[in-house]
Amino acid sequence: MLKVTNLNVSYGAIHAIHNVSLEVHQGEIVSLIGANGAGKTTILHTITGLKKATSGEVFLEGTNLLTTDPAKIVTLGMAHVPEGRRIFSQMTVKENLEIGAFIRGDNEQIAQDIEQVYSHFPRLKERYKQAAGTLSGGEQQMLAIGRAMMSKPQIMLMDEPSMGLSPLLVKEIFHIIQELNHNGMTILLVEQNAKMALSIANRAYVLETGNVVMEGNAQDMLADDKVKKAYLGL
């Protein structure tokens, strides 16, 4: 579904991503793990056009994303839940969900889908009129995911959804990710919380200073000594 081939990305003179190739198939959860600064977020930003690539290819179902207008990418069925949530904090919860459906014109269906998001996240319904910036971290993450759901994507890129959340909330968010996946959503998950990320993923890639150093079945990786030592703190 999503295919990244020999991707290179630079920040000025700093070569941040080296020949990274990865693939996400329909219906999978693929985790991209690695330490801080390994380039995980940069890869997601390049896929959705927020960052320009120096070379390489990114294809979503046959469309070259690197030559696509970044604002058009969401219309191809790919949503990005960015690092740090990036919700519109001065807009209300409901407005955030509405803006998530910006590319759609079917107002009645949008209203129904907002209700559906509320059914996933009842707390958002309680606070629908509140400015999104006043929500707690966990609620903001739920809103960011709900907002991404509103574009009706086939594939969702999620960047550090567990960041800054209590262990209990992390569990809840991961449960939601699995639920989305059960309902047919393909997911590319970037996480520092490697253990959680591997435990729900089908496959995974390990990124180290801009290079893919390992890839494979997520369960095998959980059992791998090298991964255990480097990323799971065991």
Added chain:
Amino acid sequence: MELFIKQVITGIQVGSVYALVALGYTMVYGIVKLINFAHGDFIMVGGYMAVFSIPLLMNAGLPAWLCILAAVAVCTIIGIATEKIAYKPLRGAPSLSVLITAIAMSLFLENLALILFSSSPRPVNNIFNMPPVTIGNIQFSGVTVITIVFSVIIMIGLQIFIKSTRMGKAMRAVSEDGQAAILMGISTNRTISLTFAIGSGLAGVAAVMYCSAYPQVQPYMGSMLGLKAFIAAVLGGIGNIPGAMLGGIIIGLVESMTKGYISTQLADAVVFGILILVLLVKPTGILGKNVGEKV
């Protein structure tokens, strides 16, 4: 008492014009974090449009106030063109470069007008043929009433647009977080163009309102008016739309009260004094606030 009420009404009238202009500054700032110093000069462009279109309208047997359409149309075009030609190539450039470009754009428009229309002021024909309105024993000119009513309608309309339409929400989204807005499928370029279009269209309206009260147009008329409106935007909280409206009215009132009770010559000094005071005491302006964000 009579003087007081008269000054208040005049203040609101002038303030409405400032508010319309301040909206342009504040909306553009909200979206691209740029103080468009050429914005004041859009008013001058609108003023000349009124000067030239009124005789044509009258020859065609149409009412003079239709010149507002010409002013709005040309100001909108100038606004979009300025953005595309002067500001868009600088997106992502250091803010100092953009600021210098904005000042250059302002000088360019003023000097272009100087070449095209010469420095001598041109009179503006009577725009609104309205009988004066008498309330109690105080008489207001029809222009005053029209300016206030029209401005209020426009401001309410703008507020509804921003609050509840799809494009209005998109504008707010871009102004808060441009990158996140792109992820929602919002084209930043289109949103920026729309913002410039609305802002400069409002300058066109303000131009006609201003010319109906002070029926004279010259190449530099926009610079002082623009500066005062800019102060109004800062006073209300730059980037904040209701703030611009409030700031405009306050500046208009302060100016009118100073003229009525202290001295006409001091009016500008007091207005600029407000800018200094705001920057010292509350740089975010009256309605501008640093929204605390939970992480």
